[in-house]
Structures are given as structure tokens and as C-alpha cells.
Ligand SMILES: NC(=O)C1=CN([C@@H]2O[C@H](COP(=O)(O)OP(=O)(O)OC[C@H]3O[C@@H](n4cnc5c(N)ncnc54)[C@H](OP(=O)(O)O)[C@@H]3O)[C@@H](O)[C@H]2O)C=CC1
């Protein structure tokens with residue numbers, strides 16, 4: 269990456285900078301590879317944040333199916349975490365994970381999980397796991413809230429037989445021919461997944477992130493306290509593919525100790541560690557055993573660290589400098605936090621990140637763990653909160669005695685409640701992934717880069733005024 273017109277003495281963040289087009293020999297956006305090449309096995313440079321409101325098993329499976337990596341949060345009890353890893357590993361790779369309900373479930377209950385959106389659907393099984401039929405989610409818009417899903421099954425949707433379809437392109441054509449937006453996929457009478465036209469199309473464009481056995485990949489986080497190695501071993505045993513050692517201040521002795529112990533244990537999975545923002549921290553953490561550094565202090569949407577402590581660093585400069593230091597050591601950097609638009613992802617990658625971690629933006633999706641809620645105007649949202657907020661700290665340390673808990677809650681550095689609205693045009697994680705990856709593919713071709721390594725090399729970055737940034741926004745109404 270090079271600065272166009274000279275570097276800045278001030279630290280910069282994403283809104284301060286922009287990309288300049290250069291002569292390109294990459295003639296199609298579909299000729300671009302977005303693979304991070306950082307040893308995680310991901311095929312797109314997107315990871316979801318280890319936040320309770322963001323990454324649950326369903327979101328992790330959907331993300332891996334499109335080539336990204338979900339990081340399950342360290343706050344889940346170990347048994348639940350191991351269970352979640354196994355669940356992800358059992359999900360279909362080509363087909364979607366079904367929304368599976370009992371026929372007695374009411375429409376109101378189902379709407380907490382699935383919005384009445386085209387392309388979404390529900391499958392029903394009885395108590396003996398006998399398949400009963402499937403319903404398009406759009407039916408939920410007109411049915412009475414207390415109606416039972418089982419009563420909506422008349423004229424249930426035609427299913428597709430997994431044995432009859434020869435790959436996703438064939439599945440897409442079959443759905444168009446049968447005029448289906450959504451269909452359950454059956455094999456020997458059992459549901460093996462679902463498909464929408466869009467997901468069949470996606471399966472032709474994205475490459476799933478799979479392990480050596482062809483199962484979806486998943487990452488999980490651990491903190492730096494307690495028996496880190498024991499917990500990490502249990503996660504590896506459950507099948508985790510990448511471990512993230514995560515704490516607010518990653519450049520500290522507790523982190524170095526944990527990393528050395530993990531290196532000693534030689535668990536055979538890449539170790540991500542953070543959060544850090546300086547080359548000095550990169551050197552120390554890589555020296556202690558980290559393969560990838562998680563970079564970002566204070567940019568997160570749920571984060572109050574900068575206001576509480578003044579600590580942090582504008583994210584573009586933090587990524588740029590740490591990525592350079594990491595590269596010199598054969599390590600990589602994930603840019604964590606503060607991403608609100610596809611352009612931010614492109615800029616983080618230009619600065620040298622191998623992948624970009626997204627939290628709050630993904631909290632407002634169908635696949636995120638929370639229930640769908642509706643505000644007074646009928647808009648759908650999910651609740652989100654910071655992992656260092658009073659709410660998260662209370663949940664994390666709920667087992668401690670009242671005195672210890674009170675001491676811990678003194679140090680909240682995040683907000684406890686926030687509404688993240690679903691984008692009505694892009695309510696699912698995969699809709700956001702389409703938007704992000706198409707934006708980034710386009711950024712690559714503007715820079716003349718066919719791979720992430722070439723993008724790092726060729727990106728030309730300018731510095732702009734606030735008015736320059738403002739000029740780039742679209743105007744939904746006339747001026
Ligand atoms: N990226 C960011 O900007 C930030 C992210 N977070 C996220 O919040 C979650 C909780 O992290 P965390 O609060 O570290 O909890 P952890 O459970 O990981 O514990 C942190 C440990 O580090 C010690 N510590 C020393 N200095 C600090 C410091 N300045 N801030 C926090 N802990 C410190 C704590 O001791 P003691 O409690 O006695 O001080 C404790 O032992 C993580 O997911 C983290 O990534 C939190 C803040 C900033």
C-alpha cells in the first residue's frame with residue numbers, strides 16, 4: 269500500500285482515507301480471489317466477532333458456508349461452547365441450515381426467529397422427528413399470531429430430492445422451473461437442508477470454508493484467565509479450527525503467559541491473539557506464539573474504552589502499522605471493530621489485514637443469536653451489547669460472590685444495550701456478505717489486484733477532509 273500525495277503525521281481511521289483507482293489488467297470482478305491466506309482456511313476475509321449478541325452457532329455455520337469464519341465467544345460455558353462447535357460441524361455445507369419447528373409452535377413464536385421475508389422458510393417435524401412439511405416464511409405475514417404452524421401446512425411446498433440435483437447451478441434451475449423461492453431438500457425422507465434461489469446462486473459463487481473432513485470451519489475464543497490450556501484442549505477436542513485468545517489489553521503479561529502455555533501444548537490450530545494496536549505488541553505476542561494478531565482498541569460500536577480511558581488508536585493506522593510488523597515476522601492481522609460499510613472492509617484489507625472482524629453490523633441479522641423484536645414503527649431489530657459492558661460483566665462473573673462481582677462491574681467499558689436494526693433489503697447475514705464481498709471485489713479491480721496479496725501491494729490510499737467523505741455518500745432525497 270502506498271499513500272497518494274504523502275503520508276499523514278496524524279493517525280487515521282477509515283473515514284479519513286479513500287482508495288484511488290489505478291490501471292488494471294483484472295477485467296472482471298468475478299476473477300478476483302478474496303482468500304485471506306492466513307492459515308485459517310477461510311476463503312473470504314470476513315470473521316464475525318466473539319460477542320454474545322453476534323456469533324452463535326447458526327451465524328457461524330452460515331458464515332463458514334460462504335467462506336468466512338465465526339468466532340464463538342468465550343463467555344459461553346465450556347460445555348455449551350463444545351456443543352456449538354459440534355453443531356456447526358454437523359451442518360450442511362451446500363444447503364442451508366433449516367429453521368426447524370414443531371407443528372404446535374405458534375406464528376408469533378416463529379416470527380421471533382424468522383421474518384416473513386421472501387426466500388426464507390420453515391420445516392416442521394413431529395415429536396418423533398418425522399418430516400411433516402415446509403412453509404414459506406412469507407406465510408407468517410398474513411397468518412394470525414396465535415395460529416399453529418402445523419395448521420398452515422395445506423398445499424405445503426414441494427421438496428427437492430438431494431439425489432436429483434447435480435450441484436447448485438442445477439438446483440437453481442430446478443427451483444426456477446418449479447417456480448419455487450424456497451424448498452426443503454430431502455434425502456431418504458429426511459431433511460438434509462433447505463435452499464432458496466439466492467442460496468443456490470450463492471453456492472455457485474462462494475467457496476465454503478471447510479476442514480480436512482469437508483465440515484464447516486469454526487473458531488472459538490478463550491480469555492486469558494483460568495486454565496486456558498485445559499479449555500483450549502477441550503475446544504480442539506470438540507473440533508475447533510482456530511483459537512482466539514482475547515482480552516481488552518492484549519499487550520500484557522497475562523496474555524504472554526497464556527500464549528506461551530498454548531505454544532507448549534502444541535494444539536495444532538492457528539492462534540489469534542489480541543487486542544493490540546502497536547508493532548511492539550505484535551513483536552511480543554508473535555514471540556510468545558501468536559500466528560495472527562487481532563487489532564483494534566476502541567473502534568467497536570459497543571465500545572466506550574476511548575471515552576473512559578482515552579486509550580486506543582484510529583483504526584486505519586493501527587492496522588497499517590501492525591500489519592507491517594506482522595508481515596515481517598510471517599504473521600497476519602485481523603482488523604477488529606468499527607466496520608460499518610463495505611468500504612471500511614476494503615480499507616482494512618488495503619492497510620494489510622488478512623481478514624476483517626465484524627460485530628455489531630452482524631448483530632442486526634436473522635442469523636444472529638438474539639430474538640427478532642419489533643419497534644413501534646414495525647421495524648425489526650435485535651439487541652446488542654458490548655462484551656465489557658456492565659451487562660456482559662454481570663453475566664460473566666455471575667458465579668462469583670457479590671463482593672467480587674461488584675469489584676468487576678466497576679470497570680465497564682462498553683454499552684449494555686443497543687438496538688441494531690435489520691436492513692429491510694438485507695435482513696440476513698448472507699445479504700450483508702453479498703454486499704461486502706461485491707464491494708471489495710470491485711475495490712480489488714479498481715486497484716488492479718486479483719488477489720489479497722496484490723491488493724496489499726497495489727492499493728493507493730489518499731487522505732480526505734470530512735467534506736470529501738461526505739461527498740461520497742449517496743443522497744436518498746434531493747438537496
Ligand atoms: N477491542 C476493544 O477495544 C476492547 C474489547 N473488549 C472486549 O471485552 C471482552 C472482555 O475483555 P476483558 O475485560 O479483557 O476481560 P477478561 O475476562 O479477558 O479479563 C481481563 C484480565 O486482564 C486484566 N486487566 C488488566 N488491565 C486491564 C484493562 N485495562 N482492561 C481489562 N482488563 C485488564 C483484568 O484484571 P482486573 O479485572 O483485575 O483489572 C483481567 O484479569 C473481550 O471480548 C474483549 O475483547 C473490552 C474492552 C476493549
Ligand SMILES: Nc1nc2c(ncn2[C@@H]2O[C@H](COP(=O)(O)O)[C@@H](O)[C@H]2O)c(=O)[nH]1
Pocket residue numbers: 317318319543564566567568569570571572573604605606607625626627628629653654655656657681682683
Ligand atoms: N471496548 C469495548 N470493545 C468491545 C466491547 N464489546 C466488543 N468490543 C470490541 O468491538 C469489536 C466489534 O466491533 P464492531 O464495531 O464491529 O461492533 C469486538 O470484536 C471487540 O473487539 C466492549 O464492551 N467494549
Ligand SMILES: [K+]
Pocket residue numbers: 566567568569570571572
Ligand atoms: K467506539
